Amino acid sequence: MKQANAALGIVETQYATVTEKLELESGEKLGPVTLAYETYGTLNHDRSNAVLICHALSGDAHVAGYHAGEHKPGWWHDLVGPGRAFDTHKYFIICSNVLGGCRGSTGPGSINPATSEPYGLRFPLITIGDMVKAQQLLIQYLGIGRLRAVVGGSMGGMQALQWLHSASGRVESAILIATAAKHSPQQIAFNEVGRQAIMADHHWQDGNYYGERRPLKGLAVARMVGHITYMSEVSMLEKFGRQQKDDKDPFKFRADFEVEGYLQHRGDSFVKRFDANSYLYITKAMDFFDLTAERPLQEVFRGIGAKLLVIGFRSDWLYPIWQLQEIVRACKIAGVNATYCEIDSTYGHDAFLVEIEQEAHLITHFLKRVSSGYTAGDVYEI
Amino acid sequence: MKQANAALGIVETQYATVTEKLELESGEKLGPVTLAYETYGTLNHDRSNAVLICHALSGDAHVAGYHAGEHKPGWWHDLVGPGRAFDTHKYFIICSNVLGGCRGSTGPGSINPATSEPYGLRFPLITIGDMVKAQQLLIQYLGIGRLRAVVGGSMGGMQALQWLHSASGRVESAILIATAAKHSPQQIAFNEVGRQAIMADHHWQDGNYYGERRPLKGLAVARMVGHITYMSEVSMLEKFGRQQKDDKDPFKFRADFEVEGYLQHRGDSFVKRFDANSYLYITKAMDFFDLTAERPLQEVFRGIGAKLLVIGFRSDWLYPIWQLQEIVRACKIAGVNATYCEIDSTYGHDAFLVEIEQEAHLITHFLKRVSSGYTAGDVYEI
Numbered sequence: 001m002k003q004a005n006a007a008l009g010i011v012e013t014q015y016a017t018v019t020e021k022l023e024l025e026s027g028e029k030l031g032p033v034t035l036a037y038e039t040y041g042t043l044n045h046d047r048s049n050a051v052l053i054c055h056a057l058s059g060d061a062h063v064a065g066y067h068a069g070e071h072k073p074g075w076w077h078d079l080v081g082p083g084r085a086f087d088t089h090k091y092f093i094i095c096s097n098v099l100g101g102c103r104g105s106t107g108p109g110s111i112n113p114a115t116s117e118p119y120g121l122r123f124p125l126i127t128i129g130d131m132v133k134a135q136q137l138l139i140q141y142l143g144i145g146r147l148r149a150v151v152g153g154s155m156g157g158m159q160a161l162q163w164l165h166s167a168s169g170r171v172e173s174a175i176l177i178a179t180a181a182k183h184s185p186q187q188i189a190f191n192e193v194g195r196q197a198i199m200a201d202h203h204w205q206d207g208n209y210y211g212e213r214r215p216l217k218g219l220a221v222a223r224m225v226g227h228i229t230y231m232s233e234v235s236m237l238e239k240f241g242r243q244q245k246d247d248k249d250p251f252k253f254r255a256d257f258e259v260e261g262y263l264q265h266r267g268d269s270f271v272k273r274f275d276a277n278s279y280l281y282i283t284k285a286m287d288f289f290d291l292t293a294e295r296p297l298q299e300v301f302r303g304i305g306a307k308l309l310v311i312g313f314r315s316d317w318l319y320p321i322w323q324l325q326e327i328v329r330a331c332k333i334a335g336v337n338a339t340y341c342e343i344d345s346t347y348g349h350d351a352f353l354v355e356i357e358q359e360a361h362l363i364t365h366f367l368k369r370v371s372s373g374y375t376a377g378d379v380y381e382i
Numbered sequence: 383m384k385q386a387n388a389a390l391g392i393v394e395t396q397y398a399t400v401t402e403k404l405e406l407e408s409g410e411k412l413g414p415v416t417l418a419y420e421t422y423g424t425l426n427h428d429r430s431n432a433v434l435i436c437h438a439l440s441g442d443a444h445v446a447g448y449h450a451g452e453h454k455p456g457w458w459h460d461l462v463g464p465g466r467a468f469d470t471h472k473y474f475i476i477c478s479n480v481l482g483g484c485r486g487s488t489g490p491g492s493i494n495p496a497t498s499e500p501y502g503l504r505f506p507l508i509t510i511g512d513m514v515k516a517q518q519l520l521i522q523y524l525g526i527g528r529l530r531a532v533v534g535g536s537m538g539g540m541q542a543l544q545w546l547h548s549a550s551g552r553v554e555s556a557i558l559i560a561t562a563a564k565h566s567p568q569q570i571a572f573n574e575v576g577r578q579a580i581m582a583d584h585h586w587q588d589g590n591y592y593g594e595r596r597p598l599k600g601l602a603v604a605r606m607v608g609h610i611t612y613m614s615e616v617s618m619l620e621k622f623g624r625q626q627k628d629d630k631d632p633f634k635f636r637a638d639f640e641v642e643g644y645l646q647h648r649g650d651s652f653v654k655r656f657d658a659n660s661y662l663y664i665t666k667a668m669d670f671f672d673l674t675a676e677r678p679l680q681e682v683f684r685g686i687g688a689k690l691l692v693i694g695f696r697s698d699w700l701y702p703i704w705q706l707q708e709i710v711r712a713c714k715i716a717g718v719n720a721t722y723c724e725i726d727s728t729y730g731h732d733a734f735l736v737e738i739e740q741e742a743h744l745i746t747h748f749l750k751r752v753s754s755g756y757t758a759g760d761v762y763e764i
Contacts, residue, residue, distance in 0.1 A: 125634055185618040185641040189610045192642045195635055196606060196649070200599035202584030217582035224578060225607060228571045233702070236567040242672065252507055253577055253662055257669065259567040260574045267578070280635055287639065290624065316697070320615070 007222075008081040008088065011065030011074075013104055016141050016343055019024075022134060028124040032113070035138050036061045036104025037096035040080055041088030043144070047190055050144045051086060051367075052135065053095040054152035054159035056352075057226070057282055058274060060103035063095040078356045085360040091148060091367070099134040100126045100282050102275035109210060109275045120207035128155075128280060128289040132162040136170070146170050149367060153177035153352035154319065155282070158289050161327075165300055173307040173370040175363060177353040178316050180323040181297055181330075182290040187318065190229050191283040192224030198227075198276045207277050219276040220267030227266045232315035232348030297330035308338040309366040311359065313351040340368065385653040390463040390470065393447030393456075395420055395486055398523050404481075404516060414495070417520050418443045418486025419478035422462055425469030425526070432526045433468060433749075434517065435477040436534035436541035438655060438734075439608070439664055442485035445477040467745040472753070473530060480541075481516040482508045482664050484657035491592060491657045496632055502589035508663060510537075510671040514544040518552070526695040528552050531749060535559035535734035536701065537664070540671050543709075546690075547673055547682055555689040555752040557745060560698050560734040562671035562705040563712075567701065572611050576604030580658045589659050601658040602649030609648050614697035614730030628643045679712035690720040690747040693741065695733035721748065 013036050021031030029274050037293070038061045043050060053063050053076065062278070064080035066073050080086040086093050097105035100123070108123035139147065150171050152160045157179025201218025203209055231239075240259040255261040291300055308331055312324035321342055331338035343358050347349040352359070395418050395511060403413030420443045434446050435458065446462035448455050462468040468475050479487035482505070491504035497504070521529065532553050534542045538560025545553050562569070583600025585591055613621075622641040637643040673682055690713055694706035703724055715718035725740050727733040734741070 121634055182624065184615060185622040185624065185639065186610065186615045187612075188639050189606075189618065189626075189641050189645055192637070192639075192645060193603060193606045193610065196599075196646070197579055197582070197603045199635065200579070200603055201582065217578075221575060221579045221582055221603065224571075224575045228568065228575065232566075233566060233568045233699075236571065240567040242564065242570075243566065252503055253581065253666065255574070256666075257567065257570050257574075259571050263571055263574060264578070284635065284638075317615075 004109055008040065008065040010068050011038055011040065011062070012067070013061055013208070015104060016138050018137050018141075022130070022137070024124055024130045025127045026125055030106070030124055032178070033099065033106045033134055033137075034104070034110075035096045035099070035106075035331065036136055037138060038065075038074075039093055039142075040064055040086075040093040043092040043142070047144050048148065049090060050092045050094060050139070050142070050147050051149045051151060052139065052147050052163075053080070053086070053093060054094060054135070054150065054156035054232070055098065056152070056154035056156050057286065058223075058270065060101065061095050061097040061105075062103075063093070075353065078371060079360055079363065082355070085363040085367070086151075087364075090371070094139070094142065095136055096135060096283065098131045100131065100278060102278040102286065103273075103354075105134075107275065108207065108277035108281055116255075118210040120210065120277060123277070123281065125284060127167060127285050128158050128162045131285065132166060133161055135159070136167060139170070146172060149173045149175060149370060151177075151363075152179065154179055155286050155350065158286065161291055164304055164306060167198065168304045168306055171306045173308045173309070173366070175366065176324070176327065177311045178313055178319045178324070178349055178357070180319055181327055182292055183287050184323070188287045190225060190318070191287055194225050195280050195283060197221035197225070198279060201276075204276060207280075209276070214271070215276045216271040219271045219274065219279060220264075222279055223267045223270040223274075224263040227263055229318040230349045232317065232346055234315060234346045235348055235350070258338040298333040301330050301334035301336045304334070304336050306336070307370055308336060309362060310338055310340045311343060311362060312341075313343050313345045313347065313355070315346050315351070316349045316351060318349040385442055388421065390447040392450050393420055393422065393444070394449070397486060398520050400519050400523075404512070404519070404613055406506055406512045407509045408507055412488070413508055414690055415481065415488045415516055415519075416486070416492075417478045417481070417516055418483075418627035419476060419520060420447075420456075421524075422446055422468075422475040423473055425474040425524070429526050430528065431472060432474045432476060432521070432529050432532065433531045433533060434521065434526070434529050434545075435462070435468070435475060436517070436532065436538035437477060437480065437666065438534070438536035438538050439604075440652065441538070442483065443477050443479040443487075444485075445475070445648075457735065461742055461745065467742040467749070468533075469746075473749070476521070476524065478517055478520055480513045480664065482513065482660060482667065484660040485655075487516075488590065488662055489657065490659035500592040502592065502659060505659070505663065507666060508542050509667050510544045511548060513667065514541055514548060517541070517545075518549060521552070528554060531555045531557060531752060533557040533559075533745075534561065536561055536731065537668050538641070539666065543673055544671070546686055546688060550686045550688055553688045555691070555748070557691045557693070557748065558706070558709065559693045559741070560695055560701045560706070560731055562701055563709055564674055565669050570669045572607060572700070573669055575607050577662050577665060579603035579607070580661060583658075586658060590664075591658070596653070596655040597658045601653045601656065601661060602646075603654040604661055605649045605656075606645040611700040612731045614699065615726055616697060616728045617730055620728070655724070679708065680715040683712050683718045686716070686718050688718070689748075689752055690718060691744060692720055692722045693725060693734075693744060694723075694735070695725050695727045695729065696732070697728050698731045698733060700731040
């Protein structure tokens, strides 16, 4: 695997800009819109081997390989490359930073052409539907009519679901991991606490902090809340227990326990690469996402020709398996070909980034069957 | 019940001050120490009918009855009064605000006699052991040698456990509800996020905010995180679903969903009655509490004559039932008389404040058996 790994080597983020304005679900118009994206592998002659990977809340277009001068590979590095599940010998892999993001795509930190200043809160509210609309423009720009697969975990899975909803004819298959057709009030509540932590930060200044001090503390708290929900009670027990830290900081409310130090570290490193306003916009888009808003899920799925692979993790309490089972049940009622797999991981929601070997196995075989034109929908457990 | 309710009527908080310094577990000395407390019912002739109720993180001494001019009764009002589970015809009920608190007892907002200014972070770190040590002085001050029962939910249960540890000879029985012998890393993590939210608030000023603007936003965020953990996924679904709010606030990141409005309301009302520094000190005391620090739990319990009633709630994921089962298992090994009851509530951790009828039934019978000198330890489910 290490050998294959090296083969992917240095990758570069590219940028596509649509100058005409994008009409958003809200009716507002936004433009120009730039999407940052990366590709791996080669588009085949009949342009039929493209796979779109959609990232989660804090992810970006850099899904695999290394950026020049960096030692950390992309966020799903072990799944993408020659001989890997998303085999770059077979597939043309695309990943783009979402609309509203802060990693190269147009978002609240981008320059508003109307004012020549960063948008801040003048940026319009965006939806998962808008993110997918922008992705469709990118796919078109790349000359691709139909995707072999659209794939995503967590918010990435919402985008994949949205593709099935708004452009199912352009999608041959979808892989949905640790995701939901709509947020429960508990999921909304955790996002809301993150937003409140950001907006409570003195430096947030109603979102007008660009060029000034940024609301780093609030954003770090938001990220800390997130990390608790990404882990499971068991994985925390195994990783930290009640282990106390060695350092002798005399401050009374220092990180005494390893788990406190871990959260603080995760918060502090996150703020270096993420924009607080993007956090607000993207989490709101997640909370408003509701595939059942107009009609029951089985009606949304009815008539879809795409084949689905749905993966859930038993210890994931942020996106609990009942939410994935609901999707699969609706598929079954609608006669959609869906394979459901429940993985017995202890890693909680993080499992979708961690349980690479199990995911690789499932994804490899699913894509092989999709590519050969045959899949038998099935339910199994690991 | 309403009739009996009226009978308790107006109650008043009282104050007891120990002028000699209290030696804390850390070795530091603190004094003078004042405890705010309330009592209900009458101490009998042989001073044998006293029951101490210990409050949770955000509670106070006002457990039942009404303060003059107020319409909201105490926090466990329906359990305390004539004919109720804590029957004021039979028992002399005591509840005191914890050391480190902000509701009349000495805490970080109290005046430091050395400086004539509020302590702020000069207040020493306190432990659950210190809280109980102060309670023991109060009990002594009231002329009571032995408690009929010590009772508490959540952090109140930790105090009851601590009584069993450090003064088991002074306790005839204990009622432990939705609590733990030590915090798991997940429990520590949630508390740490609350602390970080407070300390991230610009107005916190290293704890020196008394007389200035207080860190209300940070404290509200801490409380919001808390409230998510107090409810269950199911109780949130039942209470809020994805119900959206009616008001048309044009602000983009307003509370769109009912659950967001609820959390904001809870946060905002909490900051009116609670001190941010107390939140820091008390949560640290909870996180450091570890009854197993010196020896296994069964060894801690060995030889204890007190009878125990242990109550857990199945949907409580903040203090999951395995933590209560661990306590009961240790009791059984140590030969301690313990009755365990698991209540099938959907209210999550809040159940200990909500499932009054079920608790009343269990507590009434347990106290009756304790008072008659007979209890048969047992395990049952509701």
